[in-house]
Amino acid sequence: MSHYTWNWGSSPPLLKRHSEVKHALLRNYLVNYFLTLVPLPQQDKIQLTIVDGFCGGGLYVNEDGLEVPGSPLIILEAIREAEVSVNLRQNRRKPIRIDVELICIDSNKSSLDYLRRLLEQRNYGEALRDGKVQFVKGEFADHCAAAIQRCHNRSPRSGRALFVLDQYGYSDVPMHCLQDIFAKLKFAEVILTFYIDSLINYLNEKNLALFEQATGINSSMRASDIDEMKQSPRWRVHLQSSLYRNLTDKCSAQFYTPFFIRPERGHGDFWLLHLSQHWKARDVMATTHWQHHNHFSHYGDAGFHMFSTGYIGKIDDEHKLQAGFDFSDVAEAVSKEKMMTQIPALLFAGADGMSFEQFFLELINTTPATREMVESTLLELHQSGEIIVSDEAGDPSKARVNLKSNHILRLPSQRSFSFL
Numbered sequence: 001m002s003h004y005t006w007n008w009g010s011s012p013p014l015l016k017r018h019s020e021v022k023h024a025l026l027r028n029y030l031v032n033y034f035l036t037l038v039p040l041p042q043q044d045k046i047q048l049t050i051v052d053g054f055c056g057g058g059l060y061v062n063e064d065g066l067e068v069p070g071s072p073l074i075i076l077e078a079i080r081e082a083e084v085s086v087n088l089r090q091n092r093r094k095p096i097r098i099d100v101e102l103i104c105i106d107s108n109k110s111s112l113d114y115l116r117r118l119l120e121q122r123n124y125g126e127a128l129r130d131g132k133v134q135f136v137k138g139e140f141a142d143h144c145a146a147a148i149q150r151c152h153n154r155s156p157r158s159g160r161a162l163f164v165l166d167q168y169g170y171s172d173v174p175m176h177c178l179q180d181i182f183a184k185l186k187f188a189e190v191i192l193t194f195y196i197d198s199l200i201n202y203l204n205e206k207n208l209a210l211f212e213q214a215t216g217i218n219s220s221m222r223a224s225d226i227d228e229m230k231q232s233p234r235w236r237v238h239l240q241s242s243l244y245r246n247l248t249d250k251c252s253a254q255f256y257t258p259f260f261i262r263p264e265r266g267h268g269d270f271w272l273l274h275l276s277q278h279w280k281a282r283d284v285m286a287t288t289h290w291q292h293h294n295h296f297s298h299y300g301d302a303g304f305h306m307f308s309t310g311y312i313g314k315i316d317d318e319h320k321l322q323a324g325f326d327f328s329d330v331a332e333a334v335s336k337e338k339m340m341t342q343i344p345a346l347l348f349a350g351a352d353g354m355s356f357e358q359f360f361l362e363l364i365n366t367t368p369a370t371r372e373m374v375e376s377t378l379l380e381l382h383q384s385g386e387i388i389v390s391d392e393a394g395d396p397s398k399a400r401v402n403l404k405s406n407h408i409l410r411l412p413s414q415r416s417f418s419f420l
């Protein structure tokens with residue numbers, strides 16, 4: 001952790017380009033997310049707690065020599081930006097207040113000292129005095145339970161909380177912390193950084209058990225097989241997909257994204273996983289990734305069931321920069337095309353059809369597409385007669401833009417259908 005040190009009076013640490021991209025995504029996600037929490041006109045505040053589990057000193061110098069904010073400052077700025085947007089959009093008589101308590105945890109005292117001074121300097125003195133920003137010195141894993149309790153006490157009914165867990169490696173966020181977060185907070189979300197390439201480079205016969213014990217993640221490998229497996233060209237792919245599956249299965253979050261960031265030089269990938277308990281939060285994150293195309297990739301193919309359709313195989317070679325699925329306009333067109341062929345096959349199983357909600361919730365974790373993209377593809381298929389969408393009364397729907405959750409999707413009857 002030595003390359004991230006903050007000492008007041010000295011220049012802040014360097015922020016590499018890929019971390020700047022991660023910060024831009026965090027900021028946009030937060031603003032988009034706050035806007036989805038827009039309250040009824042008679043309400044005047046939205047309450048939630050944000051835990052920045054590896055907060056750092058809050059300031060960097062980027063590769064162009066400019067000062068840029070770190071995660072705690074980004075969170076506070078995003079709250080202000082969203083408040084202004086909501087008040088403008090709703091033309092409210094009573095301005096909205098996004099009442100966030102930000103809990104900043106860091107194991108290094110000088111990072112927290114720096115952050116405190118920085119926030120004073122940037123006009124957050126009142127928030128500090130009102131206890132809206134809390135500082136906790138220590139390891140995230142040791143303070144996770146208390147942070148969860150605090151989130152629960154502040155929002156016992158909604159259980160709304162966001163954990164930004166920007167660990168530097170891969171072993172500082174144990175599985176039991178993630179499980180506790182999702183067990184105790186109904187609407188919790190986690191944005192988790194995981195340096196998958198460093199882990200893959202580090203793992204060997206001796207340290208596999210240490211990693212599994214520290215994290216609670218199971219690699220599904222036997223230590224004695226590692227040396228032999230490392231000879232296989234599919235070793236990285238195999239390990240990544242089994243770690244990913246184990247992590248998402250065990251952490252108890254219902255929804256997740258498998259997107260990753262690839263630094264310019266083409267290796268050193270890290271995951272930026274978003275884990276949540278509500279499809280809407282997952283959809284806001286997927287939408288934000290589409291807004292940030294060029295910098296993000298995801299494992300898998302364009303349509304549904306991305307892991308099984310094999311894109312992951314193409315990222316196997318560490319030394320070649322693969323274009324990958326990059327959330328670009330082309331990727332959007334390919335996603336649509338792919339879904340057009342996949343959807344009829346996916347509906348084939350259920351003769352009575354399934355509701356749009358059921359269809360979407362079953363598949364959401366397996367696609368980079370947003371709800372809007374899935375919805376418009378379904379409507380296009382409906383209009384061309386490939387599938388039938390019926391309304392509550394059982395009649396073919398006249399919907400052109402939006403589907404309701406209880407709209408029923410099915411194949412036209414007597415249609416002969418063959419798998420390609």
Ligand SMILES: C[S@@+](CC[C@H](N)C(=O)[O-])C[C@H]1O[C@@H](n2cnc3c(N)ncnc32)[C@H](O)[C@@H]1O
Nearest residue numbers: 054055056070071106107108111139140166172
């Ligand atoms: C990469 S930096 C901070 C990044 C920050 N989230 C940002 O985006 O600006 C990581 C910070 O985590 C702290 N840290 C390292 N291990 C930790 C742990 N186990 N628990 C809490 N903080 C830790 C370090 O002291 C350092 O300040």
